[in-house]
Amino acid sequence: MPTTSDDVHDGVTLAPSEEEPARSKLLRRHLMAFDSETAVSVADVTVRYRMPTERINTLKERVVRSITRRTVAYTEFTALSHINLQVKRGEAIALIGRNGAGKSTLLKVIARVQGPTAGRVWVRGQVAPMIELGAGFHPELTGRENVFLNGAMLGFSQQQMQAKFDSIVAFSELEAFIDSPLRTYSSGMQARLGFAVASSVDPDILIIDEALSVGDEAFQQKCIQRMKAIRKQGATLLYVTHAVDMIGELCDKAALIDEGRLLYFGEVDKAVTYYRERLQDSNMNISSQRRIAMVVRKRR
Amino acid sequence: MVKSDGMATQLPVYDSGAIRFRGLFEIREFFRYRFLVLNLVSRDLKVRYKRSILGFIWVMLSPLLTMGVLVVVFSAIFRFSTPHYATFVLVGLLLWNVFAQGTVAAMSNLVGNSSVLRRMYVPPSVFVGSAIGSALVNLIFSLVPFAILAYVTGVQPTLWWLFLIVPCFLVTLFAFGVGLVLSSMAVYFTDTVEIWAVLLSVYFYLTPVIYPATQLGPIVFALEQYNPMYLFLNIARTVVIDGTRPAYHELGWATAFAIGACVIGWLVFTRLESRFAYHL
Numbered sequence: 001m002p003t004t005s006d007d008v009h010d011g012v013t014l015a016p017s018e019e020e021p022a023r024s025k026l027l028r029r030h031l032m033a034f035d036s037e038t039a040v041s042v043a044d045v046t047v048r049y050r051m052p053t054e055r056i057n058t059l060k061e062r063v064v065r066s067i068t069r070r071t072v073a074y075t076e077f078t079a080l081s082h083i084n085l086q087v088k089r090g091e092a093i094a095l096i097g098r099n100g101a102g103k104s105t106l107l108k109v110i111a112r113v114q115g116p117t118a119g120r121v122w123v124r125g126q127v128a129p130m131i132e133l134g135a136g137f138h139p140e141l142t143g144r145e146n147v148f149l150n151g152a153m154l155g156f157s158q159q160q161m162q163a164k165f166d167s168i169v170a171f172s173e174l175e176a177f178i179d180s181p182l183r184t185y186s187s188g189m190q191a192r193l194g195f196a197v198a199s200s201v202d203p204d205i206l207i208i209d210e211a212l213s214v215g216d217e218a219f220q221q222k223c224i225q226r227m228k229a230i231r232k233q234g235a236t237l238l239y240v241t242h243a244v245d246m247i248g249e250l251c252d253k254a255a256l257i258d259e260g261r262l263l264y265f266g267e268v269d270k271a272v273t274y275y276r277e278r279l280q281d282s283n284m285n286i287s288s289q290r291r292i293a294m295v296v297r298k299r300r
Numbered sequence: 301m302v303k304s305d306g307m308a309t310q311l312p313v314y315d316s317g318a319i320r321f322r323g324l325f326e327i328r329e330f331f332r333y334r335f336l337v338l339n340l341v342s343r344d345l346k347v348r349y350k351r352s353i354l355g356f357i358w359v360m361l362s363p364l365l366t367m368g369v370l371v372v373v374f375s376a377i378f379r380f381s382t383p384h385y386a387t388f389v390l391v392g393l394l395l396w397n398v399f400a401q402g403t404v405a406a407m408s409n410l411v412g413n414s415s416v417l418r419r420m421y422v423p424p425s426v427f428v429g430s431a432i433g434s435a436l437v438n439l440i441f442s443l444v445p446f447a448i449l450a451y452v453t454g455v456q457p458t459l460w461w462l463f464l465i466v467p468c469f470l471v472t473l474f475a476f477g478v479g480l481v482l483s484s485m486a487v488y489f490t491d492t493v494e495i496w497a498v499l500l501s502v503y504f505y506l507t508p509v510i511y512p513a514t515q516l517g518p519i520v521f522a523l524e525q526y527n528p529m530y531l532f533l534n535i536a537r538t539v540v541i542d543g544t545r546p547a548y549h550e551l552g553w554a555t556a557f558a559i560g561a562c563v564i565g566w567l568v569f570t571r572l573e574s575r576f577a578y579h580l
Contacts, residue, residue, distance in 0.1 A: 059489035113419060116316060121316040122313060124313050127314075136415070138343060140347045141350075149339050152335045158339075
């Protein structure tokens with residue numbers, strides 16, 4: 001994930017940061033500001049995807065093209081554009097914005113699921129990603145086996161998971177089913193187990209992407225209680241949601257993201273107001289093509 | 301427990317720009333997630349035998365049955381003048397299967413776990429490692445029925461049989477290296493799997509797995525000395541069937557190929573992996 005001069009993303013060469021004094025200065029400022037009280041620092045982060053207009057994802061096609069020297073046309077989609085964001089330890093931040101605004105991409109960059117195309121990210125502490133609950137669950141394995149497998153994916157050993165196991169099962173309320181294969185679980189039960197494992201890791205930073213829209217109301221309440229408990233221990237919360245009425249209860253600040261740009265970062269009420277205005281504007285004017293640029297490149 | 305300020309400085313910091321040498325960084329991460337590799341290997345085993353009545357007995361029984369069939373078929377159809385032809389073929393196929401199964405599983409494992417890689421941070425190399433690990437575990441379980449069959453068909457057991465661990469280990473390393481290259485290519489190009497299936501069967505017939513190398517002409521035979529799979533097979537056959545020490549130059553080349561494949565595979569994989577999330 002480095003952004004050094006040789007960082008080439010799909011043939012798009014990024015200008016090295018050293019040659020851009022302004023950007024370099026910005027990064028340095030972020031680095032200085034990343035003290036022990038800062039949990040997350042996002043510095044000038046850009047994420048760009050390349051979407052070929054003709055699909056070329058076979059080796060054969062690629063070889064044929066390089067021989068015949070035909071051009072490859074593709075569009076470039078900027079999911080995030082020059083995002084700067086600092087989150088202090090213990091803060092709870094809501095990320096709001098329309099569908100496809102880039103909220104989830106930002107969470108993924110912070111959860112180090114993907115590196116930024118440009119810019120830099122600093123994250124301090126153990127991250128509990130709840131981007132989708134139960135990722136990596138295997139239907140043929142029992143609930144018990146899945147707990148250990150999922151724990152290992154979060155970086156925990158067998159012994160460490162053994163210590164957490166009872167409380168995980170108790171929280172998920174699945175004592176009677178824990179030795180049944182996961183394929184016999186309902187989707188709600190799977191989500192409960194997923195949340196129980198993901199929230200058991202005693203995280204410093206909790207990243208939640210609408211994970212709580214599963215399960216019945218009683219369980220949702222339980223999840224919110226658990227999140228509040230984790231926050232009381234001093235953990236930082238990053239929370240993506242569309243239920244803007246609820247965020248005041250959980251979050252101190254909100255960030256409004258639209259078309260890959262950070263429009264506002266601050267008070268929850270203001271962010272929600274801007275978000276609503278944005279929604280009405282978008283109803284009148286549908287075009288959000290600004291982020292898509294046509295790039296035609298000759299491949300050698 | 302409230303986290304005090306003093307602890308804050310000790311918390312691990314992820315810095316997306318700090319990873320200068322991805323190859324070295326990934327080694328550390330692979331080691332940190334070693335529990336996941338073990339978990340994934342045991343998951344593979346469990347899932348495979350879960351719904352069968354005999355359960356784990358299959359781990360031993362199925363290679364024994366397969367090998368039994370092979371012994372009958374090959375000693376009846378092919379009549380090479382090789383001594384202990386059945387054992388000769390079994391050694392070859394056992395080691396070949398580690399390579400073939402391992403490399404194919406490496407690709408499907410990495411691409412098949414894209415749902416995990418898109419949602420949480422896991423060093424991607426663990427999926428390649430677990431695919432090769434599963435192939436190695438299968439080999440280890442097959443060694444017991446293999447030893448029984450070798451003894452039954454008249455091969456004299458010697459202490460050199462223990463040396464079989466070395467070619468098994470080398471072929472695993474080699475498969476890991478090749479699997480790393482293939483799986484990182486499979487992320488970018490979906491037809492890597494099909495192309496490899498064809499190349500693999502070509503390679504199978506080019507390598508003296510089911511026929512003795514002496515059947516080849518002198519030129520091809522000389523070239524086989526630089527075929528890593530032939531070297532692994534020949535070392536294994538020397539210790540099992542002849543019960544003697546393998547040639548030093550063969551051991552040297554085999555080790556060099558195995559380690560070389562690993563180093564190259566690791567460098568290719570870690571170079572490509574930073575963009576996996578964009579393609580998976």
